[in-house]
Amino acid sequence: MVKRINEKTRKKVVDAFYSxxxxxxxxxxxxxxxxxxxxFIKEAESHQVEQGVPTEKAPSPEAHKTVTEIEKRxxxxxxxxxxxxxxxxxxxxxxxT
Numbered sequence: 001m002v003k004r005i006n007e008k009t010r011k012k013v014v015d016a017f018y019s020x021x022x023x024x025x026x027x028x029x030x031x032x033x034x035x036x037x038x039x040f041i042k043e044a045e046s047h048q049v050e051q052g053v054p055t056e057k058a059p060s061p062e063a064h065k066t067v068t069e070i071e072k073r074x075x076x077x078x079x080x081x082x083x084x085x086x087x088x089x090x091x092x093x094x095x096x097t
Contacts, residue, residue: 013026
């Protein structure tokens with residue numbers, strides 16, 4: 001049996017996505033499929049275009065992270081690149097932890 005989602009809930013789903021949650025997290029929060037979340041977002045954006053309202057882009061998953069968290073992730077990635085480049089050259093390096 002297919003469950004009909006009312007307009008109020010659809011709006012909450014779209015709002016949750018635009019607040020920064022991923023489609024999967026929104027789906028889990030509302031007990032629906034990620035495909036439904038994507039469809040509700042697409043329908044909302046289509047409706048905005050029809051109404052002449054500029055559409056927002058979904059925020060990046062990193063949008064809610066602090067500068068410190070992003071800097072830490074950059075350092076981790078730089079270390080990984082260095083490790084992989086050294087490994088490619090055959091230089092003995094300690095594995096990443």
